[in-house]
Amino acid sequence: MPDLTHNPLRRLFLKSMVAALVLNVSPVSLAQGNKSEIIAIRIWPSSTYTRISLESGIALTFRHSMLTSPNRLVIDIYDLTLNVILKHASQLVKPNDPYLKGIRVSQFDKKTVRVVLDLKQPLDPVVFTLQPVAKFNDRLVIDLYPKPTSVNDDPLLALLQEYNHGDLNIDQKLSRTKHHSQSQKKTRWVIMIDPGHGGEDPGAIGKHGTREKDIVLSISWRLKRLINRDSKMKAYMTRNDDVFIPLEVRTAKARALHADLFISIHADAFTNRAAQGSSIYALSRKGATSLAASYLAKTQNESNLIGGVSFSGDSYLDHTIVDLMQTSTINDSLLLGKEILNRFKTINKLHKNSIEQAGFVVLRAPDIPSLLVETAFISNIQEERRLRTDRFQQQIAQAIYAGIKAFITSDVIKNREHP
Numbered sequence: 001m002p003d004l005t006h007n008p009l010r011r012l013f014l015k016s017m018v019a020a021l022v023l024n025v026s027p028v029s030l031a032q033g034n035k036s037e038i039i040a041i042r043i044w045p046s047s048t049y050t051r052i053s054l055e056s057g058i059a060l061t062f063r064h065s066m067l068t069s070p071n072r073l074v075i076d077i078y079d080l081t082l083n084v085i086l087k088h089a090s091q092l093v094k095p096n097d098p099y100l101k102g103i104r105v106s107q108f109d110k111k112t113v114r115v116v117l118d119l120k121q122p123l124d125p126v127v128f129t130l131q132p133v134a135k136f137n138d139r140l141v142i143d144l145y146p147k148p149t150s151v152n153d154d155p156l157l158a159l160l161q162e163y164n165h166g167d168l169n170i171d172q173k174l175s176r177t178k179h180h181s182q183s184q185k186k187t188r189w190v191i192m193i194d195p196g197h198g199g200e201d202p203g204a205i206g207k208h209g210t211r212e213k214d215i216v217l218s219i220s221w222r223l224k225r226l227i228n229r230d231s232k233m234k235a236y237m238t239r240n241d242d243v244f245i246p247l248e249v250r251t252a253k254a255r256a257l258h259a260d261l262f263i264s265i266h267a268d269a270f271t272n273r274a275a276q277g278s279s280i281y282a283l284s285r286k287g288a289t290s291l292a293a294s295y296l297a298k299t300q301n302e303s304n305l306i307g308g309v310s311f312s313g314d315s316y317l318d319h320t321i322v323d324l325m326q327t328s329t330i331n332d333s334l335l336l337g338k339e340i341l342n343r344f345k346t347i348n349k350l351h352k353n354s355i356e357q358a359g360f361v362v363l364r365a366p367d368i369p370s371l372l373v374e375t376a377f378i379s380n381i382q383e384e385r386r387l388r389t390d391r392f393q394q395q396i397a398q399a400i401y402a403g404i405k406a407f408i409t410s411d412v413i414k415n416r417e418h419p
Contacts, residue, residue: 340403
């Protein structure tokens with residue numbers, strides 16, 4: 001990381017700026033006018049859930065209800081009038097959206113706009129508002145979740161529903177994990193790959209428009225394929241497509257699937273485009289190892305604010321994790337990080353020659369060695385260009401895989417009771 005001693009707010013300023021530059025918005029999303037107008041509409045379809053985000057100059061008041069025959073969600077927004085952005089909302093719906101069939105908008109009365117979302121199946125919607133953050137204004141958010149099924153190998157949907165209702169009981173998740181590890185001997189190392197950002201949160205954006213969330217998702221898929229070819233490992237991903245997942249849910253999914261390692265993949269950014277190189281971060285219990293690491297953790301931890309969550313502030317963040325954190329888990333994270341960093345030397349310059357540490361929310365699993373990998377600087381023109389290539393993405397995935405393999409086959413790990 002660059003030395004931020006002279007201006008520690010520069011990095012935070014850049015991350016806040018680039019996070020607001022989102023794509024797939026209504027074509028007239030920059031319209032100006034009355035603060036009560038809708039100024040942008042964004043739709044983020046995914047296999048997990050579909051999000052519709054309505055951005056306005058002031059906080060909106062609304063009422064919503066679910067109707068059947070056919071399935072539809074009706075939202076009445078008060079003190080609002082139709083404008084050109086709302087009238088074009090239907091054009092933003094993609095045919096391959098698994099949950100949203102269409103959008104109809106009308107002026108219900110002089111002060112009320114009615115939005116009708118035609119649905120492809122019965123759904124469990126979550127509707128909430130978000131206050132301004134970074135370059136985002138007030139937002140009305142509609143998340144369309146499928147109804148849970150009894151046959152589902154991926155716990156993500158259930159965890160999201162628990163999180164949305166404030167019921168993500170981390171103590172219970174810890175109990176399940178310990179019980180599992182005590183009652184069953186593992187036959188494969190389970191690796192949770194976490195592509196950073198997603199959906200409403202694009203992460204950093206390069207000079208030529210490359211979005212961090214897209215690059216890290218592509219690298220993660222490559223890494224998953226490499227790992228799953230190894231008979232000693234099994235890989236899962238916190239998100240499989242362009243969708244926002246709260247930080248706490250990413251870690252909870254890793255625990256629910258009894259992950260042995262957690263790798264969060266990112267692409268760095270800085271105001272000085274000369275900054276370059278790869279770096280790796282682990283959790284710190286005692287504070288950041290540098291000012292740069294501290295500000296990186298701060299910006300990454302703000303993902304929930306930018307991506308938007310309906311619930312926040314559970315005991316996992318505030319109390320439980322600090323009490324349960326074990327030094328051995330961090331030590332294993334550092335050992336794993338060194339193995340991966342050694343492989344990065346062969347494919348890219350290192351921004352830091354050692355593992356940095358700070359209080360990253362997404363790394364706070366007390367029982368899973370976890371790393372945040374900054375693959376390269378997407379703000380650097382040369383590294384942005386490399387990040388867009390299949391060759392460099394595959395090299396990054398191969399380096400991470402080789403580091404993981406070296407770690408699990410090391411004498412320190414082999415001498416423990418493990419596969």
